Amino acid sequence: MEKQKIYREVKSYLMLTLSLCIASIGWSAFIIPAGIVGGGITGLASTFHFLWGWDVGLVSISINAILIILAIKMLGFSFGIKSIYCIILFGILLSVLTRYFKTPLTEDTFMSTLIGSSLAGTGGGLIFINGGSTGGTDIIAMIINKYKNISLGRLLLLCDVFIIFTGYFVFQNIEIVMYGFITMAIFGYAVDLVITGNKQTVQLFIISEKYKRIADSIIAKTEKGCTILDGIGAYTGDEKKVLMVISKKRTSTILFRIIKDIDPDAFVTMGTVSGVYGRGFDQLKV
Known part of the structure:
Protein backbone atom coordinates (compact mmCIF):
# COMPACT_ATOMS: atom_id res chain seq x y z
CA MET A 1 0.00 0.00 0.00
CA ASN A 198 -13.92 13.25 -23.24
CA LYS A 199 -14.89 12.77 -19.60
CA GLN A 200 -17.56 15.46 -19.75
CA THR A 201 -20.59 14.10 -17.98
CA VAL A 202 -24.28 14.95 -18.28
CA GLN A 203 -27.21 14.36 -15.95
CA LEU A 204 -30.65 13.52 -17.37
CA PHE A 205 -33.97 13.84 -15.58
CA ILE A 206 -36.75 11.95 -17.37
CA ILE A 207 -40.46 12.27 -16.51
CA SER A 208 -42.64 9.72 -18.23
CA GLU A 209 -45.58 7.42 -17.52
CA LYS A 210 -43.46 4.68 -19.11
CA TYR A 211 -40.54 5.25 -16.76
CA LYS A 212 -40.17 1.54 -15.93
CA ARG A 213 -39.80 0.49 -19.57
CA ILE A 214 -37.34 3.34 -20.18
CA ALA A 215 -35.29 2.38 -17.11
CA ASP A 216 -35.23 -1.31 -18.06
CA SER A 217 -34.19 -0.47 -21.62
CA ILE A 218 -31.40 1.89 -20.47
CA ILE A 219 -30.03 -0.76 -18.09
CA ALA A 220 -30.22 -3.52 -20.74
CA LYS A 221 -28.87 -1.58 -23.72
CA THR A 222 -26.32 0.76 -22.17
CA GLU A 223 -25.43 -1.10 -18.96
CA LYS A 224 -25.98 2.13 -17.03
CA GLY A 225 -27.82 2.42 -13.76
CA CYS A 226 -30.88 4.58 -13.17
CA THR A 227 -32.28 6.16 -10.05
CA ILE A 228 -36.08 6.40 -9.68
CA LEU A 229 -37.12 9.45 -7.68
CA ASP A 230 -40.55 10.37 -6.32
CA GLY A 231 -41.86 13.66 -7.64
CA ILE A 232 -45.04 15.72 -7.18
CA GLY A 233 -46.26 18.27 -9.73
CA ALA A 234 -46.52 21.63 -7.98
CA TYR A 235 -49.46 22.77 -10.13
CA THR A 236 -51.45 19.54 -10.50
CA GLY A 237 -50.43 17.81 -7.29
CA ASP A 238 -50.05 14.56 -9.25
CA GLU A 239 -47.41 12.09 -8.16
CA LYS A 240 -44.78 11.33 -10.79
CA LYS A 241 -41.78 9.08 -11.08
CA VAL A 242 -38.57 10.79 -12.20
CA LEU A 243 -35.64 8.91 -13.69
CA MET A 244 -32.16 10.28 -13.02
CA VAL A 245 -29.38 9.02 -15.30
CA ILE A 246 -25.69 9.96 -15.32
CA SER A 247 -23.92 9.48 -18.64
CA LYS A 248 -20.87 10.51 -20.59
CA LYS A 249 -21.87 13.25 -23.00
CA ARG A 250 -20.67 11.30 -26.03
CA THR A 251 -23.10 8.46 -25.24
CA SER A 252 -26.11 10.64 -24.36
CA THR A 253 -27.53 10.33 -27.90
CA ILE A 254 -28.12 6.61 -27.27
CA LEU A 255 -30.22 7.50 -24.22
CA PHE A 256 -32.29 10.00 -26.22
CA ARG A 257 -32.90 7.36 -28.88
CA ILE A 258 -34.17 4.92 -26.25
CA ILE A 259 -36.45 7.53 -24.69
CA LYS A 260 -37.85 8.61 -28.05
CA ASP A 261 -38.58 5.02 -29.13
CA ILE A 262 -40.52 4.26 -25.94
CA ASP A 263 -42.16 7.61 -25.14
CA PRO A 264 -41.74 10.47 -27.64
CA ASP A 265 -43.76 12.73 -25.28
CA ALA A 266 -41.45 12.21 -22.29
CA PHE A 267 -40.24 15.35 -20.53
CA VAL A 268 -36.43 15.34 -20.46
CA THR A 269 -33.87 17.79 -19.13
CA MET A 270 -30.12 17.46 -19.60
CA GLY A 271 -27.45 19.41 -17.77
CA THR A 272 -23.67 19.29 -17.69
CA VAL A 273 -22.19 17.94 -14.47
CA SER A 274 -18.80 19.31 -13.45
CA GLY A 275 -17.76 16.16 -11.64
CA VAL A 276 -19.09 12.66 -10.99
CA TYR A 277 -17.26 10.40 -8.57
CA GLY A 278 -17.87 6.79 -7.66
CA ARG A 279 -18.05 3.38 -9.25
CA GLY A 280 -17.99 3.60 -13.04
CA PHE A 281 -16.85 7.24 -13.00
CA ASP A 282 -13.87 9.18 -11.63
CA GLN A 283 -12.18 8.35 -8.37
CA LEU A 284 -12.83 10.74 -5.50
CA LYS A 285 -9.78 12.99 -5.10
CA VAL A 286 -9.01 15.31 -2.22
Missing part, protein backbone atom coordinates in the same frame (compact mmCIF):
# COMPACT_ATOMS: atom_id res chain seq x y z
CA GLU A 2 2.86 2.35 0.90
CA LYS A 3 4.61 1.55 -2.39
CA GLN A 4 1.45 2.38 -4.33
CA LYS A 5 1.20 5.72 -2.55
CA ILE A 6 4.85 6.55 -3.32
CA TYR A 7 4.40 5.48 -6.96
CA ARG A 8 1.28 7.65 -7.24
CA GLU A 9 3.08 10.67 -5.80
CA VAL A 10 6.13 10.21 -8.06
CA LYS A 11 3.87 9.89 -11.09
CA SER A 12 1.96 13.00 -10.01
CA TYR A 13 5.17 15.08 -9.70
CA LEU A 14 6.42 13.83 -13.07
CA MET A 15 3.12 14.88 -14.68
CA LEU A 16 3.30 18.25 -12.92
CA THR A 17 6.84 18.79 -14.23
CA LEU A 18 5.78 17.92 -17.78
CA SER A 19 2.72 20.18 -17.49
CA LEU A 20 4.83 23.08 -16.22
CA CYS A 21 7.23 22.62 -19.14
CA ILE A 22 4.34 22.78 -21.62
CA ALA A 23 2.88 25.90 -20.00
CA SER A 24 6.24 27.66 -19.72
CA ILE A 25 7.03 27.01 -23.41
CA GLY A 26 3.68 28.54 -24.35
CA TRP A 27 4.52 31.71 -22.44
CA SER A 28 8.27 31.91 -23.13
CA ALA A 29 8.44 30.83 -26.76
CA PHE A 30 5.30 32.52 -28.08
CA ILE A 31 3.34 34.91 -25.86
CA ILE A 32 6.08 36.92 -24.12
CA PRO A 33 8.53 37.33 -27.06
CA ALA A 34 5.56 38.41 -29.23
CA GLY A 35 5.04 41.33 -26.82
CA ILE A 36 1.64 40.13 -25.62
CA VAL A 37 0.46 40.81 -22.06
CA GLY A 38 -1.73 37.91 -20.94
CA GLY A 39 -3.74 37.57 -17.75
CA GLY A 40 -2.66 36.38 -14.33
CA ILE A 41 0.56 36.92 -12.42
CA THR A 42 2.62 35.80 -15.42
CA GLY A 43 0.98 38.56 -17.46
CA LEU A 44 1.78 41.11 -14.75
CA ALA A 45 5.38 39.89 -14.59
CA SER A 46 5.51 40.25 -18.39
CA THR A 47 4.49 43.91 -18.06
CA PHE A 48 7.40 44.58 -15.69
CA HIS A 49 9.66 42.70 -18.13
CA PHE A 50 8.57 44.90 -21.05
CA LEU A 51 8.88 48.11 -19.01
CA TRP A 52 12.15 47.61 -17.16
CA GLY A 53 13.59 44.30 -18.42
CA TRP A 54 12.93 42.49 -15.15
CA ASP A 55 13.23 38.70 -15.17
CA VAL A 56 9.73 37.24 -15.71
CA GLY A 57 10.35 34.12 -13.66
CA LEU A 58 11.87 35.85 -10.64
CA VAL A 59 9.14 38.51 -10.62
CA SER A 60 6.49 35.79 -10.85
CA ILE A 61 7.97 33.86 -7.90
CA SER A 62 8.36 37.07 -5.86
CA ILE A 63 4.76 38.22 -6.42
CA ASN A 64 3.38 34.77 -5.64
CA ALA A 65 5.51 34.57 -2.48
CA ILE A 66 4.11 37.92 -1.27
CA LEU A 67 0.55 36.81 -2.11
CA ILE A 68 0.98 33.51 -0.27
CA ILE A 69 2.27 35.31 2.86
CA LEU A 70 -0.69 37.74 2.69
CA ALA A 71 -3.13 34.88 2.17
CA ILE A 72 -1.78 32.96 5.17
CA LYS A 73 -1.93 36.09 7.32
CA MET A 74 -5.37 37.32 6.20
CA LEU A 75 -7.18 34.13 5.25
CA GLY A 76 -5.40 31.44 7.19
CA PHE A 77 -4.76 29.88 3.81
CA SER A 78 -2.84 26.62 3.57
CA PHE A 79 -0.84 25.87 0.45
CA GLY A 80 0.15 22.32 -0.38
CA ILE A 81 3.68 21.22 -1.24
CA LYS A 82 2.61 20.67 -4.84
CA SER A 83 1.52 24.30 -5.22
CA ILE A 84 4.82 25.57 -3.80
CA TYR A 85 6.68 23.19 -6.11
CA CYS A 86 4.70 24.42 -9.14
CA ILE A 87 5.20 28.11 -8.34
CA ILE A 88 8.97 27.75 -7.91
CA LEU A 89 9.59 25.43 -10.89
CA PHE A 90 7.33 27.48 -13.18
CA GLY A 91 9.25 30.63 -12.25
CA ILE A 92 12.61 28.94 -12.88
CA LEU A 93 11.46 27.62 -16.26
CA LEU A 94 10.18 31.06 -17.27
CA SER A 95 13.44 32.66 -16.17
CA VAL A 96 15.57 30.23 -18.21
CA LEU A 97 13.39 30.00 -21.32
CA THR A 98 12.74 33.75 -21.72
CA ARG A 99 16.50 34.26 -21.97
CA TYR A 100 16.68 31.57 -24.66
CA PHE A 101 13.68 32.67 -26.76
CA LYS A 102 14.37 36.28 -27.68
CA THR A 103 11.92 36.15 -30.59
CA PRO A 104 8.74 34.07 -30.97
CA LEU A 105 8.93 30.78 -32.85
CA THR A 106 6.42 32.12 -35.37
CA GLU A 107 6.56 35.55 -37.01
CA ASP A 108 2.78 36.05 -37.07
CA THR A 109 1.49 37.66 -33.86
CA PHE A 110 -1.90 35.99 -34.06
CA MET A 111 -0.31 32.55 -34.47
CA SER A 112 1.90 33.28 -31.46
CA THR A 113 -1.25 34.15 -29.52
CA LEU A 114 -3.07 31.02 -30.67
CA ILE A 115 -0.23 28.53 -30.16
CA GLY A 116 1.12 30.11 -26.98
CA SER A 117 -2.23 30.35 -25.17
CA SER A 118 -3.17 26.82 -26.29
CA LEU A 119 0.06 25.41 -24.83
CA ALA A 120 -0.23 27.52 -21.67
CA GLY A 121 -3.88 26.48 -21.19
CA THR A 122 -3.13 22.81 -21.85
CA GLY A 123 -0.31 22.89 -19.31
CA GLY A 124 -2.50 24.76 -16.84
CA GLY A 125 -5.28 22.20 -17.16
CA LEU A 126 -2.87 19.31 -16.61
CA ILE A 127 -1.47 21.07 -13.54
CA PHE A 128 -4.97 21.36 -12.03
CA ILE A 129 -5.77 17.71 -12.82
CA ASN A 130 -2.65 16.60 -10.95
CA GLY A 131 -3.44 18.66 -7.87
CA GLY A 132 -1.07 21.57 -8.49
CA SER A 133 -1.45 25.33 -8.80
CA THR A 134 0.72 28.18 -10.00
CA GLY A 135 -0.79 30.63 -7.52
CA GLY A 136 -1.82 33.89 -9.16
CA THR A 137 -4.74 36.28 -9.20
CA ASP A 138 -7.11 33.83 -7.48
CA ILE A 139 -5.30 34.68 -4.21
CA ILE A 140 -5.88 38.41 -4.80
CA ALA A 141 -9.54 37.73 -5.56
CA MET A 142 -9.99 35.74 -2.32
CA ILE A 143 -8.42 38.51 -0.23
CA ILE A 144 -10.66 41.19 -1.77
CA ASN A 145 -13.70 38.92 -1.47
CA LYS A 146 -13.16 38.71 2.29
CA TYR A 147 -13.77 42.46 2.67
CA LYS A 148 -15.99 43.23 -0.33
CA ASN A 149 -19.13 41.35 -1.30
CA ILE A 150 -18.07 40.65 -4.88
CA SER A 151 -18.12 37.20 -6.48
CA LEU A 152 -14.76 35.44 -6.95
CA GLY A 153 -15.45 34.92 -10.65
CA ARG A 154 -16.01 38.63 -11.21
CA LEU A 155 -12.93 39.54 -9.19
CA LEU A 156 -10.74 37.13 -11.18
CA LEU A 157 -12.07 38.62 -14.41
CA LEU A 158 -11.44 42.19 -13.19
CA CYS A 159 -7.89 41.29 -12.14
CA ASP A 160 -7.10 39.77 -15.53
CA VAL A 161 -8.71 42.67 -17.42
CA PHE A 162 -6.66 45.18 -15.41
CA ILE A 163 -3.42 43.28 -16.04
CA ILE A 164 -4.11 42.96 -19.78
CA PHE A 165 -4.89 46.68 -20.05
CA THR A 166 -1.45 47.47 -18.64
CA GLY A 167 -0.17 46.33 -22.04
CA TYR A 168 -1.65 49.49 -23.56
CA PHE A 169 0.43 51.74 -21.30
CA VAL A 170 3.56 49.82 -22.25
CA PHE A 171 3.10 49.72 -26.04
CA GLN A 172 0.44 52.41 -26.63
CA ASN A 173 -1.22 49.93 -28.98
CA ILE A 174 -4.82 48.75 -28.64
CA GLU A 175 -4.05 45.68 -30.78
CA ILE A 176 -1.79 44.35 -28.03
CA VAL A 177 -4.69 44.65 -25.60
CA MET A 178 -6.96 42.69 -27.95
CA TYR A 179 -4.31 39.99 -28.36
CA GLY A 180 -4.18 39.81 -24.57
CA PHE A 181 -7.93 39.21 -24.35
CA ILE A 182 -7.72 36.57 -27.09
CA THR A 183 -4.94 34.90 -25.10
CA MET A 184 -7.11 34.92 -21.97
CA ALA A 185 -10.10 33.43 -23.82
CA ILE A 186 -8.12 30.64 -25.52
CA PHE A 187 -6.24 29.89 -22.30
CA GLY A 188 -9.50 29.48 -20.37
CA TYR A 189 -11.04 27.33 -23.09
CA ALA A 190 -7.96 25.08 -23.26
CA VAL A 191 -7.96 24.61 -19.48
CA ASP A 192 -11.65 23.63 -19.50
CA LEU A 193 -11.13 21.30 -22.46
CA VAL A 194 -8.26 19.49 -20.75
CA ILE A 195 -10.10 19.17 -17.43
CA THR A 196 -13.38 17.95 -18.95
CA GLY A 197 -12.12 16.42 -22.22
